[in-house]
Amino acid sequence: MKLTIQVNEGPYQHQASDSAYHFTKAALEKGHEIFRVFFYHDGVNNGTRLTTPPQDDRNIVKRWSDLAAEHDLDLVICVAAAQRRGIVDDGEAERNGKDATNIAPGFRISGLGQLIEGGIQSDRLVVFGD
Amino acid sequence: MSEIKKFMYVNRRAPYGTIYAWESLEVVLIGAAFEQDVSLAFIDDGVYQLTKGQDTAGIEMKNFSPTYSALGDYEVNKIYVEKESLEERGLTLDDLQHLVWEDEDDDWAEKDSIRLVSRAEMADVLADQDILFNF
Amino acid sequence: MSMLHIVNKSPYERNSLAAAVGHMKDGDTLLLIEDGVYAAVKGGAVAGQLEGKTVSVLGADLAARGIAADKLVEGVAVVDYGNFVDLVETTDKSQSWL
Numbered sequence: 348m349k350l351t352i353q354v355n356e357g358p359y360q361h362q363a364s365d366s367a368y369h370f371t372k373a374a375l376e377k378g379h380e381i382f383r384v385f386f387y388h389d390g391v392n393n394g395t396r397l398t399t400p401p402q403d404d405r406n407i408v409k410r411w412s413d414l415a416a417e418h419d420l421d422l423v424i425c426v427a428a429a430q431r432r433g434i435v436d437d438g439e440a441e442r443n444g445k446d447a448t449n450i451a452p453g454f455r456i457s458g459l460g461q462l463i464e465g466g467i468q469s470d471r472l473v474v475f476g477d
Numbered sequence: 478m479s480e481i482k483k484f485m486y487v488n489r490r491a492p493y494g495t496i497y498a499w500e501s502l503e504v505v506l507i508g509a510a511f512e513q514d515v516s517l518a519f520i521d522d523g524v525y526q527l528t529k530g531q532d533t534a535g536i537e538m539k540n541f542s543p544t545y546s547a548l549g550d551y552e553v554n555k556i557y558v559e560k561e562s563l564e565e566r567g568l569t570l571d572d573l574q575h576l577v578w579e580d581e582d583d584d585w586a587e588k589d590s591i592r593l594v595s596r597a598e599m600a601d602v603l604a605d606q607d608i609l610f611n612f
Numbered sequence: 613m614s615m616l617h618i619v620n621k622s623p624y625e626r627n628s629l630a631a632a633v634g635h636m637k638d639g640d641t642l643l644l645i646e647d648g649v650y651a652a653v654k655g656g657a658v659a660g661q662l663e664g665k666t667v668s669v670l671g672a673d674l675a676a677r678g679i680a681a682d683k684l685v686e687g688v689a690v691v692d693y694g695n696f697v698d699l700v701e702t703t704d705k706s707q708s709w710l
Binding site: 353355387388427428460462464466472476 | 482484496497500503504507508510511513608609610611612
C-alpha cells in the first residue's frame with residue numbers, strides 16, 4: 348500500500364503529529380510505502396530546527412528527521428503555510444529577504460501541488476489534525 | 478498512466494475563527510490544475526463559509542468569501558451543502574452565496590454549483606469519492 | 613466499498629463523533645483515537661451512538677488516559693497502530709472527522 352499522510356497541526360500543541368508519526372512508523376514496519384508526509388496549517392511547525400524540548404519527553408521534530416533519514420522519507424512542508432508561520436529554508440530566505448533559516452533536517456519546503464500529487468499517486472491518504 | 482480520481486475537500490469549520498476554511502480553499506485552487514474529478518462538501522459549521530455579506534473590516538482579516546464565486550471558473554462546480562447542517566443553524570440556501578458555473582457543453586449556460594443534499598445523501602456522496610481531504 | 617471513519621476528539625468537546633456516526637454506512641468502521649477514545653467508555657452519555665456500529669479503539673490512547681479494558685462499551689475492538697494501518701488497507705478510504 349502506498350500512503351500519503353497529511354499532518355495539520357504543530358508539535359506538542361496537539362497529538363496529531365504524534366499520532367501521524369506512530370502510524371507512519373507502523374506502516375513502514377509492515378512494509379508499506381510512504382509516498383509523502385505533507386505538513387499543512389500549523390503542521391509546518393514540525394519542521395523547525397530550533398526546538399529544545401525537555402530532556403524527559405519526546406523530541407517530535409528530531410523524531411521525524413530521524414525517521415526520514417532511516418527510511419528516505421519525503422517530508423514536505425507547504426510553502427504558503429510555511430511563509431505565514433516562519434519556517435524558512437535557503438531558497439525561501441533568499442526569495443523573501445530573510446536573515447536566517449530554520450528548517451530541520453529531512454524536511455523540504457514545496458507547494459500544495461505536492462499534497463495533490465500525493466493524493467493522486469497514493470493508494471490511501473490519511474489525515475491527522477485537530 | 479494516471480487515472481482521474483474523485484477528490485473531495487470536506488469543510489466542517491466556520492471561517493475566520495480558524496484558518497482551516499481559507500487554507501482549505503487554497504488547496505482547492507491549486508488542486509484545480511491537476512484535472513481530477515473535484516467536489517467540495519460543506520458539513521456542520523462548514524456551511525457558514527458560504528454565507529453572504531461577510532465584512533471583515535473590523536477584524537482586519539482578509540475577506541476571502543469572494544473566492545467561492547470564482548470556483549466555477551476553475552471548473553470546480555460540484556459543491557455539496559448539507560441540508561441538516563443548514564437547518565440546525567437556522568440557515569437556508571438564501572443565506573448562502575449563489576454559486577454558479579458556465580457549462581461550455583451547453584452553450585455556456587449558467588448553472589448552479591451548489592447541490593443541497595440530505596445527511597443520508599451526503600453519506601452516499603462521501604462513499605463515492607476516492608480521496609477525502611480534511612482540514 | 614467501505615470507509616474508515618477516524619474520530620480523534622472527545623464527544624463531549626466537539627460534535628465529531630456525532631458527525632461521523634451520522635454519515636456511516638453499513639460495512640464502515642469507526643476508529644477512535646486520541647481524545648476520541650472517551651466515546652467508548654461504558655455509561656457515558658454518547659455510548660448509545662456506538663450501538664450497531666463496528667468500532668475500534670486505539671489501545672495506546674486508552675492506556676494513556678487510564679481507561680481500563682473493563683470500562684469499555686461492549687463490542688469495541690482494542691487495536692494498536694499496526695491494526696490501524698491494516699484498517700486503512702482493508703477499507704477503501706478514510707475520513708478524518710476532526
